[in-house]
Ligand SMILES: Nc1nc2c(ncn2[C@@H]2O[C@H](COP(=O)(O)OP(=O)(O)OP(=O)(O)O)[C@@H](O)[C@H]2O)c(=O)[nH]1
């Protein structure tokens with residue numbers, strides 16, 4: 001076949017053959033220098049490809065600070081235990097956080113009306129030491145530091161200030177770490193899994209996490225900065241997702257929303273949930289709803305300062321079903337009524353938007369390792385069941 005064009009097929013095939021030879025040469029060299037035999041490498045690539053195709057995609061959504069990352073941590077630790085280095089990594093963060101709590105408390109004490117100062121004057125010097133120390137680069141939170149923090153915390157007037165914790169700018173888990181101050185100050189302190197679950201790091205960007213759950217590959221993504229129109233706009237991007245986890249902080253029933261001052265954060269969560277379940281893309285996806293922070297909800301209700309009916313008018317006449325009253329033991333009736341009322345509200349929304357689909361729900365305290373265990377097993381089972389269904393195994 002003639003080919004007059006310069007750089008035509010003849011030239012091209014020549015060049016192509018040359019390039020192919022070069023690639024072959026390169027592969028030979030790689031294989032020579034690599035200690036892994038070619039067949040093994042090939043199997044590894046194929047395994048990886050198969051793993052990606054079998055991957056179970058999950059998204060975790062819900063309002064800010066509801067416990068999304070905490071639930072992801074629990075799922076990751078289901079099969080993968082935390083190693084020593086990972087625990088040690090959190091030691092410094094937890095000590096730093098403890099110091100921030102102390103500063104907030106002391107600040108609130110000094111600003112209180114009528115004004116208060118330390119009960120023990122020596123704590124003033126300790127506070128100054130901590131303040132200087134805090135701004136030092138690379139401070140290592142040594143034994144003296146921890147002793148000073150404890151001494152300030154045990155001051156009578158600081159403790160009195162902590163009684164007003166709901167009025168202060170303190171995170172809800174501050175009390176957990178203050179109660180553990182004696183352990184945290186030990187030089188060999190290594191955070192427990194529960195300490196790490198209680199420590200808060202805001203998620204600032206959606207990052208995918210790949211891990212094994214019951215030996216199956218899973219890819220989980222925490223959605224950040226979602227608003228009510230987020231899912232309508234972006235739902236198409238989640239086509240591969242098989243399970244949606246929605247997390248609500250039930251103790252937020254008395255906290256006003258930052259976006260809509262006429263609503264509480266719990267009402268805001270219900271609106272967000274409504275926008276998720278009404279997205280057409282999600283109709284046949286499995287939705288697992290975590291009614292989270294049950295421990296904090298119970299604590300708040302039993303304290304009696306914030307009555308639930310002051311925020312949800314319909315609650316006054318609400319009576320839970322006979323079954324739900326007897327399914328859980330040793331819980332005060334008021335707590336039972338509130339948690340079932342909240343669940344009912346979510347059920348109503350789900351039924352209105354996707355009447356034929358199941359909504360899985362859990363009353364959870366995600367920061368508690370043992371309490372969460374049964375829920376975790378159940379959740380993994382739901383996720384895996386969905387996975388098996390997709391691949392025709394059930
Ligand atoms: N006591 C208690 N604390 C919880 C529970 N669930 C989560 N927390 C705490 O609540 C805080 C926020 O939890 P995260 O899991 O980081 O919440 P998030 O929804 O990922 O927050 P963002 O990433 O900021 O949106 C952390 O300090 C957790 O330890 C719970 O059930 N009980």
Ligand SMILES: [Mg+2]
Pocket residue numbers: 068069070201202203222
């Ligand atoms: Mg998070």
